[in-house]
Every structure is written in structure tokens, then in C-alpha cells.
Amino acid sequence: MRIFNKTSFVIAVLAMLMIDSGCKKVLNESPRAGLYPNYFGTPGGVQAAVTGVYNDLRGAFSGEGLVFYYNGTDENISGGSAGTIAPILNSYNGINSSNTPDIMGLYVDINTLNGVLQYASSITDVTARTQYVAQAKFLRGFIYFYLVQTYGGLTATQKSGIPLHTTFITQASSEDKPAQLTEIYDLIIQDFTEAVAALPNTITSSNPFSAGGVGKTATVAVANAFLAKAYLTRGYTEAKHADDFQKAADLTAALINNKGTYGLNLWQNYNDVHKPVNDYGKENMFNIDYGISDPQYSGYVQQGSGGYGINQLYVLQRFNYVGPGVDNVAGIDAVPxxxxxxxxxxxxxxxxxxxxxxxxxxxxxxxxxxxDQVHDTRYDATFQTFWICNTNVAAGTTSTGGVKGKLIPASNVSLSAFQRPIDGDTAILMPSTDVTMARRDAFKGLIVTPKQFNNTIFPTVKKFDDPARTGILDFSSRPIVLMRFSEVYLMNAEANYMLGNISAAATSLNVLRQRAAYRTPADAQTVAKNQFRVTEETMSSANASNAAAMALTSEQLSQLSIPNNTNSGGSLNGMDLILEEYSRELYGDPRRWYDLVRTKQLVRRVKMYNAIGAPNVQDFHARRPIPQTLIDAVLSGPKYPQNNGYQ
Structure with missing residues (x-):
């Protein structure tokens, strides 16, 4: 199943099966450029090939199919408009080779990169050749790492996995077979290691894979971060080496200690992490770009019904705020x-x-x-919990049939620009605690408390909102961030925890936890009035007090010292504490299923927290089934085997 069209090579967008999502929209393959093998021997050809792969990654991380990162975990359930496939992933009931992510189209990109590596030696400009080859090696390692985490490889107990292709294929073939997990990780680690030796420390205007210094393509720090993650991930598998966790700890420590060399650091205020102005700032390391003006990676066209390379991440966890009413009814605190x-x-x-x-x-x-939504700012920074009235609506009724006050809409409502409301009444409020009926009746709008949250009405993830949008049907031009500097601290904590270095693990966790205590008065405009906030007068003392409260307690340190327990029903251990920190720091990023799989916590934590998936989840679900498209494409030689547990 070697994907190639005779002697001409086509850089195609990812042929990723977009999971059924209610609207049943599918991203179509769309060729972007044709490259002949001899073109790889020129700087322009190699740059076009590498740029084409970066462009393809936009397709890989676009669209509604991204839900597979979240469903079937402890963090998320399928939303009320999720369609039919997402609930299957969340329930682990009926998953098969035809209804899970098919990201095998990435082998087109792997072949492109193999072509770069095979022919780039003929480029006479040593500087250019070094940069191009380093980018190609990073990207090949990145794609194989993504694939192997999804589908795995052959081991003593696993009968299938992904193929391993390391040479440029010029003739189509209908034969293929899975590779050994050890060999796959060996290549990933080799590619990342060799990329580190030649990549730049920072993105500059001379970088051929950015637009005037804008963009987040690979650097030394990015390759080292993914190298650390590869060691960390391999350390839990049958392919593990005895020093995997130590190497992950050493690499992440070096990145932290030398952050200035790479232009990296944490923002003092967690609220600043997700501001659009900081998308290419010091904390975001590796982005998939969707920028409107970037000449290398854009081609961005905003379409109401979707389109190639459109970032849909921000719409996925957004409840339909148009639907809820303002009337109270008797028994409103009953569930549902x-x-x-x-x-x-x-x-x-x-x-x-x-x-x-x-x-x-x-x-x-x-x-x-x-x-904890008082000492920790990350809830307020992650979720939208109030909506200002933006339309003329009749007054609601109280629980006793009386009439509430009429909602006053904001004066600056716009259907063509992103404008934060400057006035108006609150139409929907989602406080963190229950409220009395008297409070509900006195409130002009609708109050929804946590015990009323469901898969239709819930706080919206606001981290990824795009102020550049100009239409109500627009998606986003912001990048999707695949490596943040905060994750380096989390990986360092995780690796040290697995090594038994509890003090070092706690140090890295405390850096993030205490950063999360910082608030400013300016942050209050995005926080509901019922939530904790600071003023100029209270800011200094409140931040100091909250930072002290966020330091790991003796009880939490005791939990952190308990070794990783992957058995269902087991008591809390240190990995639980670390995974909770991953949630608070990175909630909403496309990753959670992979975090649980890596740490061997998928089954245990789904059973602990996800009532929908708990009855069906099993150990074999830590791999996705081999897509039916790959199985059907292998027509010669042995039939391509399916992963354990799947039909």
C-alpha cells in the first residue's frame, strides 16, 4: 500500500476521515502541487516539499474530526450535536475499523519527506541543505510519532500496527505490513535527534519556513521537546529502554534551564497564554498555522460551511447559547x-x-x-461562564408565575465584528455553586448551576476565540498549538515521578500551579461577577495568598509519592495528580486521549469518571483500530492484520 502516482509526486492534503459530526461534512483530498523526483534536488523543490507537508498538517488538525482526541476520556463527553460516531468513541461500544480516525493519508507526506532526504544531498548550498534536511527529519519523526501513538506497532503481544517506510517510493504497490514497535521508535528518536543538531534555536526572518519570522515551525527546542516526549512515551511501552524516563527528565530540564537561548518562558499571567497577540510568543513552541496573511502556509479562505485548512477547534466545545430561555419553572433545581x-x-x-x-x-x-476556582485562575481563563444579552427579548417569568425585569441588551452588538459587550444585562449565568430560587427569580436572565450542566448546556471553552472573525459563521484563523512551554514542565514532572524523584516532580508542578494563582484587575472583564476577582487594592495580597495556597500541600506530596497505579478501582496516586495538572493547564488542546494512553491510565480513569464509557472500555482500546482503508488497500501478500481486540 505504497501511495504514489507513477513518477510524479503529488503533495496531497491529509486524506483523514472526518468523523460523523451531525452535519456529516467531510474534508476532501485536494492536490496542492506536483513534484517530480529531480525537483527534490533543488532548494526550491525541497522547500516546496517541506512547506507542502507543513501545509498538509493544517488538514490533519482541522475540522470536526478533532473530536477523537477528546471522546472516551475523563475530561469530555460527546456534545448534544455530536452526531453518531463521536458517541461510539465515547462509549467504547461499537468502535471498528470504519468509524475511527483514518490518518493514514499522512504516508503521502512521509513519502515526500523521504524524497527530500534522498535527493537533498545534491543541493550545493550547504546552509540551505542543512536547514531543509533538519526540517524534513523533524517532520518525519513528528508524523511517525503521531501515527505510532494512534495505532502502535508489532510487539510480543500486539499483532499489528503501522508500516515503516524510510525510502522514497516511485512505484505503486499493493503490498505492505506492520513494523516492529522498536524499529518505529528507533526511527522517531533518530529523526528528532538528528534534527536537533541542525535546526535553528529560534524562528528568524531568514528562516525559509516562516513568513518574515512569523510562524512556529521546528526549532532546536521543539525537536528536543518532542524527543523528550518520545522517550517518555516509549518508556511505558513494550519497546521501552531502561533510561527512557531519565532521558526525558534530562532533556526537559535542559530546556527549562536554557529557556533564554530558545526565546522561551512562561507568561506571568495564565490569562495571557491564550491571547491572540501571544499566539507566536514565548510560551507557544510549535503551531499548526492557519494565518490569513502568511504567504507560505495560508491560502486561507473563510467559508461558512468549512473548507480546506480551516481551524474549527474553537467551535467544538461551544454550547448553543441561543437556545436556553429566561423563564423559571417550579422545581427548577431538579435534575434534569x-x-x-x-x-x-x-x-x-x-x-x-x-x-x-x-x-x-x-x-x-x-x-x-x-x-478550586478561587486560588487557581485556570477555570476562569478556560471557560466562558456568562453571556450578555444581545437582543430584544420579552421579560421572563419567575417560578411563581410573576414577571421578571426585562433584559437590557448590549449597545454594541455586531454580526460583522468581534466586539466585547460594553454594557447590557447578563442573559445567561453559570455560577460555580447552587443558588436559591429567590436568587433565580430576582435575576433577569437564566442561571444554570453545575448540577444542571449536561451535554447540551455547559460552560464554553473560550481559549481559542478568534477576534479576527468577521461573520457569525466564520471559523478561526488562529493556530492550533501542539507544544507549549508549560508542557515541558509537565513532562519533566511526569518523567521525574516515574523515576521516583518526587522533589523534582513537585518543583516543576509548583512552577505551573503558582503561576496559575496570578490575577490582574483587567482579567475581571472576562470573569462573571460572582467569581473571585481582584482590584488594584487587593491584587498584591490576594496573589501572594493564592500562590501560597497553590503550592503542593503535604497531603498532595504524599499522593505524589505513590507509584503509578493503572489498575481499575485503585486508590489515587501520583499520576492522578499529574494528569489533573495536565487538564488544568492544557484543557481544550487536542491531546487528552493520548495522555491517558501514554500513562496507561485510559481504562482506569474512564472507569473512575466517565459513566458512559466505563462499562465497555478495555485495555485494547489504548490503540485505535487499523483503518479499513489500509486493510482494503493491501491486495498482495499477507492480509494486513487488525489491532488486537477489533474485528
């Missing part, structure tokens, strides 16, 4: 909540396009990970 159909909102640019494909899993996300 009964909501009227009298809407207090209309769809505008600021509040965004609600897809409702994913929802927070309340028993874990709200009740455990984000339980």
Missing part, C-alpha cells in the same frame, strides 16, 4: 433541568458559532480538575 424556549440571545460574532460537539465531563472536569 427544564428550560424554556424563550431565548435571551441571538448568534453574534463575539459569542461565536456553537457546534456543541463536545461537552465537559462534569464528574471529573468540574468536580475534580477545576474544583
Amino acid at each position: 433541568q427544564k428550560l424554556s424556549t424563550k431565548s435571551g440571545m441571538l448568534r453574534d460574532v463575539y459569542n461565536g458559532r456553537p457546534y456543541t460537539r463536545l461537552a465537559p465531563n462534569v464528574p471529573y472536569t468540574m468536580n475534580v480538575a477545576f474544583k
